[in-house]
Amino acid sequence: MKPSKLTLLRYYALTRHRSWRSRESLERWQEARIVRHLSRVRLASAFYRDHWGERAVTDWRTFPPIDKKLMMERFDELNTAGIRKERALETALAAERTRNFQPMLGDITVGLSSGTSGSRGLFLVGPHERMAWAGAVLAKVLPRSLLHGERIAFFLRADSNLYGTVRGGRLQFQFHDLLEPMDRHIARLEKDKPTMLVAPPSVLRMLAEVALNGCLRILPRRIVSVAEVLDPLDRLYIERAFGQMVHQIYQCTEGFLAATCPHGTLHLNEDIVCIQKEYIDAGQRTFVPIITDFSRFTQPIVRYRLNDLLTERSEPCSCGSPMTAIEAVEGRCDDLFELPSMRDAGATVPVFPDLLSRAVICASPYIEEYKLIQVGPDRLELALRIAGHAVRETVETSAIRSLADLCGKLGCRMPFVALVPYAHEPDSRKLRRVERRWGR
Template sequence: MLTDSLRILFRYWLTRHGRRWTDRASLERWQEARIRSHLSQVRLQSPFYREWWGNRPLSEWREFPMIDKQIMMEQFDRLNTAGILQEDAFALALRAEQTRDFTPMIGGTTIGLSSGTSGHRGLFLVSREERLAWVGAVLAKVLPGSLLGKHRIAFFLRANSNLYAAVGSRRLQFWFYDLLDPLERHLGRLREQQPTLLVAPPSMLRLLAERQREGRLSIAPGRIVSVAEVLDPLDRRYIEETFGLTLHQVYQCTEGFLAATCAHGTLHMNEDIAVIQKEYVDLKLRKFVPVITDFSRMAQPMIRYRLNDVLTERSAPCPCGSPFMAIETIEGRCDDLFYFPARDGEGWVRVFPDFVSRALLAASSDIEAYRVVLHAPNRLEVSLQVADGKRAETETAVANALTGLCDRIGCRTPGFEFTAYAFRPGDRKLRRVERRFGLDLDAALIR
């Protein structure tokens, strides 16, 4: 029987060296065989999916009815194959968050709790075998250099997990940094640790970069990875210029390890783990909502699971030559798409978050940080951090840029409310573009 270390090493080698597809067609043939085998086991072990799919043949899996977070949580007890009840899982996860002790499991299964950015917290289950496979895959795609080298990993997250703790070994020194702790408490540990790999949400990386420029940090990691939040171009530029490195990304959420950047800095979907179907929001702009079928997870099967995120496909192939789908940007949550009343009074005009971000950043080079919150169709709050003495002219430039954007897309211009920028990392993720009013999209006329 393989030890935990050998299982991690095997998955690491398989992910980095063991599989090679000559083209997209060969990858899809391999995926199809893996998925049909996986679905046959899911149908046997998950009462929910067995009823959800009925007697439809597995060859029609691409047309099976979708699920989302709401359905997954409503059917949690019957969907998972580990025999874990939602009540017990929630109790353990909440107790871990309160005590900050994330080691307890249920029968060897890791229990995790999402941050609940959308207002609904999700549970995730990962078996021992899946946990070890996850560690091997993440190390293969994120770790700079060879696994045989020595690495010091600093990981900033809202909550620790057995998933992350499994990384530690003699060659891999792992430190968890709790986002709920004050920033100043972390600086001394980081200076002492001198991490070779720094992993954190971009809002925290931005703060660390500021301390680095102030001379209060003095670290020189070999790689920096952004996780958990949408990476804004303004933060990317600031962090990369500070540390002199290309900023890498990992797209990881309750639903799984979905994407990671290659050596060229391009974000690729992990299609050696899951199939990604695209529900286009705007085909011309290459923007879509991913529907994932993960053929690596059995404890909590994710089959035809519709995420609440909008991604933008990369238009040109990545120089790395990978057949995996390349992503230009992660736009953010579907709930944060802006909707403004059309100027002619007929329905609503949809505005993607990157339109708003680009308009702001093009308006003034004096913007150091920002948040834009749409409280109501006619009320837009713009929080800015700007260079000294430039606030008045920057606010005027931003108002003109956003008015111009509304004119171009044919919507009514909302009222602008300018406020000072403030954000503190912790249990709330940073969303630079956020909508805070609901809209019945099924009934609304959207342009």
């Protein structure tokens, strides 16, 4: 049967009203669905049959993991829709060139990731999955009931039939292409008066600046950060401009992974995906997620190792949800700095992006924006946007001293820091405030 808006409404209701009494009951529910899902995947995906060998699906936790490189190499055998990578890529690239994101392959949505890790990924979503995704997203993100209706302004690099699924009925959904000039976006926002703003934090930051200058007069009920890591500095600025908390969606090519609860805490969407934790630093509660999505069949995601760093909250959220609460999405593993050890010659010390971010933003209240890039084994570039009335030299010295203090605490040698001009314009590239360009 062809899925309809009734499918969307069903998943909306299930997501809003489904609950578990304990973490144990959630995990039992997950396990039953994963085993049932993987039994179907084994029959339909030649890649996974070969990859898992004779292992029973009940032993899925020990299946060999995959990553983006392997998924793209075996794309034709992995997906269950019989779609070849060349054809999917041709469709996705044509949409990027023409900015017409409506064409599909039959009833399958095809999309292209932004490729910030250096390699782009393709994703396929079937019609049932598309409706289920839309129902879950609306249940977790809308500030009020679906019956109220919202006017949603959505800023992203590319539109998709996936996003377009939420259009219609009481919802007004306006896509804002990041390749268009900002003044055009401002004019549209003034005209549409959206009740929801959904955008990367770098775009929300620019809109917040315009609002504080009195040139954008909108009163959204909810602001949602997507696509980029939400830096604490940007969060505070956006919240001050719009007078409300910033919510988050953590989503990537591989799935709808997390969303904030009414308390503003980011929770893993463990009613959609199971996330195993590969701890990088158990003491800091920082891990790399390994995803098994038991809601996607067209392009199954099973034991998929992401390139992201997540940090768990030390305390459960007061909302009472048994789903894992996340302190921060810190960025990509590739952006973990490696600095020379002071104790062991030739050794390096890993430094997490979150520690570097906090060292910079806590150095001075006059730092408005920043970028910190590792460009060599013992060389960093620091770009600061500083409040106009502050003394730049004083702020820069404080930032470098704060980084030196961090290095001392971690036992690594302080690298040379080159001060460079700050610049960022929102476009198809994601903003990364902490980035490693050396040793990749």
